[in-house]
Amino acid sequence: MTTKISECINVILVKEQELPITLLAKEMRSLVQRWHYEWKTEAEKCKTKLTPLAEALLAEQYQLSLQMRTVYTMFDGDKNGAVDLQARTCSCRQFQLEQLPCAHAVIAIRHMRGDVYDFCSDYYLSEHWKAIYMGVVYPLPHQADWVVPIEIRKNKLLPPDVRSVSGHRRKH
DSSP: OOSOHHHHHHHHTTGGGGSOHHHHHHHHHHHHHHHHHHHHHHHHHOOSSBOHHHHHHHHHHHHHHTTSBOSSEEBOSSSOEEEETTTTEETTSHHHHHSSOOHHHHHHHHHTTOOGGGGSOGGGBHHHHHHHTSSOOOOOOOGGGOOOOHHHHHSOOOOOOOOOOSSOOOOO
16 A cells, blocks of 8 residues: 555556546546545545544554553553643653544543543544535536636746656556
């Protein structure tokens, strides 16, 4: 699995990379439009307080916390954690990095009879997730209908300077 969106798009659009740039752009726009629709549909189905991924991560941390004992420092046998719920920090750093309670924080919250959801970043709220996809990705109009500013039309667009490499070009 790749973490770079450009690598992901390159893998998906292998055949389309041979197309002229305008058709390639159209295919890329179509891909983004399809993804946007799929993710919006997925977000609209969500009935939980957090996104499904955040819910799963939090559930995992909750399960891990059940195996720990509550003291000022949380001991889990591997990485002990000193938790500061007011600062939303833990010495294991997972609480700060993910902005979701780590297992150490979950046990501290449980000990205080608190709600773990109150310690999750708003970025994980399903209402925020749904709001991301409220917009629409519009299709491009026909090229003849494009409105291109004069200062842009004045520029002569040239292909990049590319040095030829000896040998056969590798196809993906």
